[in-house]
Amino acid sequence: MRAGIGLREVAERAGVSMRTVSNVVRGTGRFSETTRERVQHAVEELGYRPNTAARRLRTGRSGVLLLAVPDLSMPYFAELAGHLLREAAGHGRTLLVEATGGRPEAELEIVLGRTDPLVDGVILSPLALDDRAAARAGSTAPLVLLGERVHDLPCPHVTIDNTGAAREATAHLLARGRRRIAVIGRQTVPHAATSATRLAGHRQALERTGLRYDETLAPPVAAYHRADGTAAMRALLDLPEPPDAVFCFADALAQGALHAVRERGLTVPGDVAVVGFDDVEEARYTAPPLTTIAPDKRELARLAVTALVDRTGGRAPAESSVLIAGHRLVVREST
Missing domain, CATH: 1.10.260.40 (lambda repressor-like DNA-binding domains)
Structure with a gap:
């Protein structure tokens, strides 16, 4: 600067x-x-x-916003945070960033406004937020939510059409002639919205082609890291009839799946076609480059920051609304 x-x-x-x-x-x-x-x-x-101290004296607001995401070591959240930082700067706001670890108590504290008193408002990407506890206590700071799960709180929610995107990913594999399509990303814990919305789209695509959803082709995962993708893909390859394609609910899972396929001496997409979700930068450089769903991260950032700036300025009502950013299927060599 x-x-x-x-x-x-x-x-x-x-x-x-x-x-x-x-x-x-x-x-x-x-x-x-x-x-x-x-x-x-x-x-x-x-x-x-801007001069934060002068602004606070003049307007009663600091111009400081908080972004809280589950894990900044995950490429998707790191890339999205970069877009949000740039968008906030364009509005003359300073954006603080912190990781919640996906812990429900940490997310609830943020929703209740128990953050740095300098913060005017919060953009939160929750994993395990308890809506009922948050609604009973009431939020004290303007709030915008990011991610798949549509919450009951009276605030804007910024997301993409995850079910539609997953449906497109599976339909792409079906169009490539794949019929035994597995998914990596199914979770059984409460509030697993990413899993639920993307699995719904996958099942819709199968049903439209007359195929039956087989849960043995959807091994549960604990998290969305590369190691989880590798373990799930190994389990799928051990089946009596392994899949000929796999749709992963995150690019990190897909990278782990690619590793497992390679270590078995199999080829992608010859033996197994692989599709990811997120279009992180690494997806262009995997071997082979990864076909993936690309959320419009820049639009997600624009919608979230604009909604929060409007709320901190008193120009938006304190009520819920769902703002949908775009997405597209990026086809590369993995399919």
Whole structure:
């Protein structure tokens, strides 16, 4: 960040007035989406950061937001956090990032606003949040939820059509002539929304082709790490009739599955076709490169930050809404 960067420099770079820059940064006034994008680009390029202390004295808000995700070591959350950081900066906000470990008590504390008092609002990607406990206590900070599970809390929820995306992934394998299609990612713990929504889409695709869902082709996993994918794929390959394709509910699981296939001396996609989910950067460099579902991470970030900025500025009602970002199937050599 360059020293001495202020509103004037940002305004000159963006070709707008200082008042317009101030409005965009504060999320007030009226301006077009094109103007907002120009100012956001200038803010990112120049490394402008508002004076948090002065803003708090002037408006009662700090401009600091919190992002809480289960695990930053997972590539998907790391990449999504990068998009959210850039989007927050474009709104003139500072974004703090922390990992909850997917612990229900940690997620509940965040929902209840028991965070740094400097924080104006929270973007939370929950894994095990207890809606009933949170609703009884009531949230004290503006909140936006990210992820598959649609919660009962009165706040915006930003997600993609996970069931539709999973249906497309399985339909792609069916179109490639695969008929014994396994899934890696089924979970049996409470609140396993990723598993439930993606498994539903997989089953819908099978049913539309007249195939029966076979739970022996859906070994349960404890988590969505590479090791879980490897263990599940080994179990599938040990079946009397192994699968000819596998749809993994995360790219990390798919990377583990690829490893298990290679160690058996089998080929992808010759013996087993593999599809992942998330389109993390590593998916382009696996051997072979991975076919995967690509959520629009940039749009997810834009929807989440805009919704939270609106709520912290009092421009959005405290009620639930579901905001859907796009996705697409990226076909590579693994299928």
